[in-house]
Amino acid sequence: MILEVDDLVLQVLGFAREDMVGHRSTDFIHADDHEQAFSSWVRMLGDPQKPYTIQVRHRTASGRWLWVEAINTVDTGDEASVETELTLIDRPADDRTTVSSQLLRHLAEALPFGIAQIDSDRAIVFSNGKLDDVCGQANGDHLDDRFGLIVATDLPVLDAAVKSVLAGDDSEIELSLSHPHRGVRRCAIILSALVGRSGYGTTGALLCVTDITDDARQRAEIIRRAVQDGLTACLNRAAILDVLTTAVAGCTDAAGVAVLFFDLDRFKQINDTHGHAAGDHLLVAVGERLRDGSRDADVGRLGGDEFLVIARGVPSAEQADRLGQRLAQKVRRPVKLRDTVIRPAISVGVAWSADPAADASSLVAQADAAMYRAKRRGAS
Template sequence: MAGRTTSRAAVFVLLAGWCAVVAFLVQLIVFGDHVNVFVTGAVNFFSQFLPAVACCLAAAGARGRRSEAFLVAGGVMAYSIGNLLLSVLTANDAYVPFPSISDAAYLLFYPAVMAALLIGMAREHRRIRASVAWDTAVGALGAGTLLAVVLRPAIEQVGGNPLQIAVAVAYPLGDAVLIAGLLGIACLHGGRLPRRWLPLMAGLALFSVGDIVYSLRVSSGGYQLHTPLDAIWSFGVALVSTWAVLQAQRPARARESETGNSAALIVPALANVAALGVLLAASAGMMSRLAVVLAIVTGLAAAGRTHVAYRQLRRMAELIRQARTDDLTGLANRRALYDLATERLRRSSAATSALLLIDLDRFKGVNDGLGHHVGDRLLVQAGQRLAERLRPDDVLARLGGDEFAVIADVADAEAATELARRLRAALATPFDLEGIAVRIDASIGIALHPEHGDDIHLLLRRADVAMYRAKTTRQGQCLAAPVAEGDDGGDQLRLLQELHEALAEDQLVLHYQPKMDLRDGTVRGVEALVRWNHPTRGLLYPDAFLAAATDAGLMDRLTETVLRLALDQAYRWREAGHALTVAVNLSAHSLQDTTLPVRVATQLRERGLPGSAVQIEITEDALMGDRTHATAILSRLRALGVQIAIDDFGTGFSSLAYLRDLPVDELKLDRSFVAPVSTDRHAAALVASTIHLSHSLGLRMVAEGVEDDTTLGHLRREGCDQAQGYGICRPATAEALIEWLQDAPHAEVTSASMP
């Protein structure tokens, strides 16, 4: 509170000082030679003394910028005292030598303000490069060169007296150094001087004008006190003090300086121009020796600074190029693809643009079998082959790993598909790697602009889904799913927006379908099935939104939400004494997420649940990608006590060899095999052999899609372990499920207490 009061007082005193400045100027203009010396001297003193007091008050109320305000206050106070001394000496008609004691007080202003300037720069920038000091020095030399030209009459008038020459030049040279420092600050801010520094710049500009005129008049003996020239300094003092007060009221926030930009060339360029102009004039005998020497030194310093700035700019350009280039292949990287694609899609004159997402099949086997250095050579050669099949204006980028992306203008979807075939054919030729012929294939997903999306992010997501579909179905290339007929894409985008809101607002709910033990009728586990409690469309089943979630890249968030809701319900059930294992379905993408086991462990630990409280269900197709990676993820989950089940068993394209390698607890036989067992002997034989296979491997067998008691009885006779389906119980809410378990005569829920 005290600091705020002091700051307000500083502003009030500063306003009073500005009033004194205006009054001093009016007094000089209106009364002219008839002015009262004592009254004018007093007004002049207060026009500089009050701003100094304002700076002191601002410094006292400041939290992090006291030094700048106190230094400016000291400099302005010294300036006002010097002015007072000069007024007293002239009022008594005493001889005032040059230089005098008042000049000593005046000159204290410049180092004080320069120190405040340096401290202000240091507060705002964590690191100031030596180039800033170099810019300031070059600027000061250039200004000194010009001053040597402007002040030549003054220097010649004072003769060879070094002290008089030094003092005569010190005033404008001090201003030049301060202005050069401000130009250095402008370079730190990318060539733009912040608005809060403008009062300081204006004040120093006024000081420069006043000091040059003062030096010329003193040397010629024509300087008189209490003329409009004195008002220029008073205005300059008020402006500098205004800057100090504003600085004191701002919090100190450090930032990184903006280096390596073209603004760094402004100061040496201007200094070079000034030096060259002086040297050209000197060739005609129009310049003093001092001006010529300063011009030569300025030119050399400016040339050196320009060279360094040029090297910095080249380095910055190289860093920008590296940031947009893949280190291994030299192709554009993901960041460059986003920029190039955005501009390309905006300016493309073609009716259709295609984004092709290319993933190399069996690349991991090359890395594991031949080494990463061979894999890197394969990626380089693959990039070269792809580039050879593209037109010069097509965009080719490596996104990371073994993924590439292409953006090309095409006539239609068929042309995009044909381009994908040509690219796959280019990669099909064996690669010669260290004398070994290596064959690889590629899976390519295709998304079209504007049919499948208007921006690169949406196109990439849809191309990624299409690429995964091409990989799992082994088609080689696959076009993204078309927009529904009669829909211009608005409904799809609206659905995606609503799905984002559903995930943020917890609109997703879970229904649970029990898995009955066919030996004793107990229920030890349930499968969690996600539903969307849409605010306007009611309860939506997965087929209404899962495809959209996949296209939008929301499956990770959706899986995380389902897992959280399932574990929350498992905790509530166990707290009520029901030990039910909740099964959650995972997408193929989740099996590539190395953080999944850690997140599952964290959620179990937060609820105090054992790993056996949750079961992970995956499909055979989800294992078609990187089986080694998926096995590692599942093994880490299994180590937590989490059970693993293969869902829709029998419908995938995988070899049964994965049952030997994967850490699996349970097989869930797809409903397409279960439904006809009571009427089709071939189906019954397949079910019986599959049950025998699972038992021989030490796995449980769960039959899905049981619709009637006849099927249930057949499965029980064949030794099936568990079953689920509408014939047993439809998916229900958690409360309805417990009611069913308590009322159903053939079902009994297991009991447990919380650990």
């Protein structure tokens, strides 16, 4: 923090005293020179008997940058204070540096993803045009401004990742934002810590932002196809059995798991009489009715006309039986098949357990056996 400046400094730089006193010295030093300034400051505090000299660009009141040589010396009478002597110097532009900077900027603008460089205060030091396109925000010099369209539920994800990278830990995250022209978009962000060449701490971070909406949709579709029955949209056999294994492991004395095995009666006759398309229509209707009637449960199709419903948090076998009968009644409502209406006949078998060590396959077998007993009794 600047405590005092002399008149000559104010004259050369064009500031009023109140423009500098009370402000951080880094507010007047070019961002590209912050690393050098910080490093010199730390070395000086480690060896307060020795003055340290650096060359940096200092801002003037008109917004120009002047090269100065700064000699920093710890005040012998007050080690909490440092005296800085500024000397104007003439440093011609380095053509190689200028060309390199232009090349890097052109390269950054050509990249297919957004780039944002932030300092330790989350202020944006550099960004390319693609960042505006991806984020839908072109204004703002702070990270929170440029990422202001992120959906509220993902804001803590970004905040935690930024805090982590500014502490030196790289990370990758995904989040959604409400683009003003493209609707909700899914973005991937790679956060990389920027560490000074001196090795002292993290000076900021680099964020690479990519719109992955199409990739996310394709990924979701692949996952959906991997777990979903293609005809009925219920879970497929492998997926529903995985659900059962997880549900059994979470059983407690007060919250067991119910396994409900459903099988359509005389389904072959329906196929033979009305055709396989009508049979498929009936299977779709059964799947929809089971899902609608058991919103807190998982519904899967084992194959053919067999369905499995897994319900968690069922406190007793009696309640599991009542759930099975209620769902069966829902399925038995009339269904229109082409030019006719039929009332589906279905049998249900129920198994229940509150033992987290129970065998999932055995529970399915018990429910299957109970279903066949019901079928033999002529349940319809």
